[in-house]
Amino acid sequence: MDKIKADAGILTEEQKTVPIPVKRENVECIDEPALEDYQTEQKAGMKWSFTLPVILLLFVAIRFIFDADMFLSDLTRLISIVSFLIWGFAIAYSLDPLVTFFMNKVLHKMKKGKRGLAMLFAYIIFFGIIAFLSVFILPIVGENIIYIASKVPEYWNNIQKWWAGIGESLSDDSIVNHYVLATGERINKLLSDYFNSSDFNRQLKDLGTGILNTALGATQFLINFILALVMSIYMLGDKKNMMRETKRITYAVFKKKTADNLVFATAKTNEIFKKFFLGKGLASVIVGVVTFIFATIIKLPVPLLQAFIIGVTNIIPTIGPVIGAIPCLLLTLFFSPVKAFWLLIFILILQQFDGMYMSPKILGDTLGLKPLFVIVGVLIGGSIAGIIGALLGTPTLAVISFFIKRYTDKRLQEKRLEI
Template sequence: MSESGNKEIKHINKPAGREEWPHLIRIGVMIFVTFAVSILFFFAIFRYEGFAGMWGKVLSAAMPIIIGLALAYLMNPVMLWLERLCRKFLDKKINDAHKAKKVSRGIAITGSVIILIAVIALLIAAIVPSVISSVTGLVKVLPESVSSVINTIQHGNFGDSKAAELASDVLQKGTDYIETFATEKMIPQAQKYVAQITTGVISFIRAVLNFLIGIIVMVYVMSIQETLIGQGKKIIYAVFKPKIGNIIVETVAKTNTIFGGFITGKILDSLIIGVIAYFGCLILHIPSTVLVAVIIGITNVIPVFGPFIGAIPSLLIVVIQSPWHALYLLIFIIVLQQVDGNIIGPKILGSSTGLSTFWVMFSILIAGGMFGFLGMLLGVPVFAVIYYIIKRLVNHSLRKKKLPQSTLEYTKMTGVDIGKNTLKYEEKQ
């Protein structure tokens, strides 16, 4: 046999799996380098003092724009809904379609701003008086409650036990400590507290100004959103090849669907839960009804852990005023969250994220631990986008290798038959 024939036989007998190793090593190195660069970038921005200070200044200067973009994204569904209603009416009155669209957009944006301001005003009107009355009530009730507990321990049916004396002594010392702290420490340091309050007032005024400027930014973004979207796509296709550009545009569209569906659905779900909580607390005569309902509704925005986070402050507010009503509230919250988790939530949210309960909990714990409340709020849709991208990459790789893409087919497989390129399973005995 000729030398060339021997080479062909050696090439045929060479294991096919070894040819893939360089490709797999390159992929592994790319993944490692990507994660390493991402971690270095994170620490450079948020941990290195020079970059952290500069990054803080950039964020502070750009805060009105960030607020405006966030408000525009949240209010865009409302604006589009109002615009559709206006178009149905104005298309019959105005012959020029472009003019009708322009007028409809202006009315819709104005209506969105009015709705946003009305919602904020209602929340302030509901929360502030309730907080003031609750704090005032606690100030009046707390000393009486402490005295009542001390009297109950001292004169109740506890005999002369050392436990009763110890509990009474602890409560008395705690009350004395609070009085001493208020008279000897708070009053002498009043100047320091005044300075802190002044700083807080200035920060509050700055936040209000940023919010007002953010509303102006929101109006401009809503009015030219089609142009901004077109400019973004134009840049993508100018920088990347058409094939990569298509993938980026499709991924961004999917991201928008995930975020829009999740955030809009969660806000609507929390609004419904807040209203139900309000009427339920009214029926049960729960103290601080409005404040408790607002806390339950707002914390319900956080998936899975939101009900527990909202239940803790709500129960603390109520238990000081009425322990029995706190018990009623606890039972009501448990029933309400069961109804929300099994009926209301699935009807509104559906499968907007495509994540199982395990991955939802995973994303909340990780994002919440890294970024606090904002991470708990946005961790689920962010992880859903990452999950979607990884799923696309995995399915693309499996298609290239002509292997099945369904997860169920891999649950009991034991390997891949290299000759037939099919999945192998254990033979039933």
């Protein structure tokens, strides 16, 4: 019976208890003290990888607390020095979806040179947009601004006549009539005093200096733009290697769990920012085009300029439409109060459509923020970094909100609580 089992390759009970010898020909003997030293060095390296960032953050915080002005001045100087790197990254980040689209959808059958050709198509579109804005949009916008400046006295006279007409339509003894006339005289006096004041004349004199500084700034901007363009080409062309090396360094410095969390956080942040800017950019283009059509139909003054303002400011969530509507309404009010009223109605309807239907369809639940937190993000970002901060504030707050919610859900699951 045992012979039959042996022939079939089945171990008997006695054979199961016999230890199986292991060949150690290729097994390298590891010195236990050396292994302990290696583990100690690894732990020390991990400790310093967390300690050094904490020390640097404490140094920055102390510097900011005790000398905030000098800290902000140094930070501004540092940003101006590496601005071409920041703008290069911004250009590369903006064009990356186009490059990915061409690689995956248009050039997917190519085996070699796919990324280079996709980058060529992306930069052709990029320069095409710049050329279109420079040749067709910006000159017209500039002409519109000059036209508005020349028409300001005429528009102001129209407003005065309209205001006086309201006063004449009321009874002479009414309180409303007295208030209307008094308010009109007060506004007229304030504006007259301002245009005749030394401050206004000084501002006119400073205009020449401002034009010279603008010319010098434009030259510096052109140099930085060329450098940023070169950096963006290198970043896009070497994207795969840069991402791989960054990932290798992350896993080399941190523990695997920490590195996994950092990689996930980076990917999620990238997803939120790209969806936000692509979605809001598309929605803003649609809003600008619809505004231009409406302004052309009812013959508003400088329709392209108004559409440009409303479209660009629409990128800023919640507050942006209000910021864009104010100058457009004031401009139209100078031209025709009735048309200003219809423009106000149109903007309200358009923003309701954008906020309740179009943006949710395009963005989905990318932000996941209540309107109050959107406003907070815009205000905080705007107070820190102006227009750029207002643009980045909302997606940044969306990223923070996502990870706070993720951490909260995880802790509640560990405690087996449902709230």
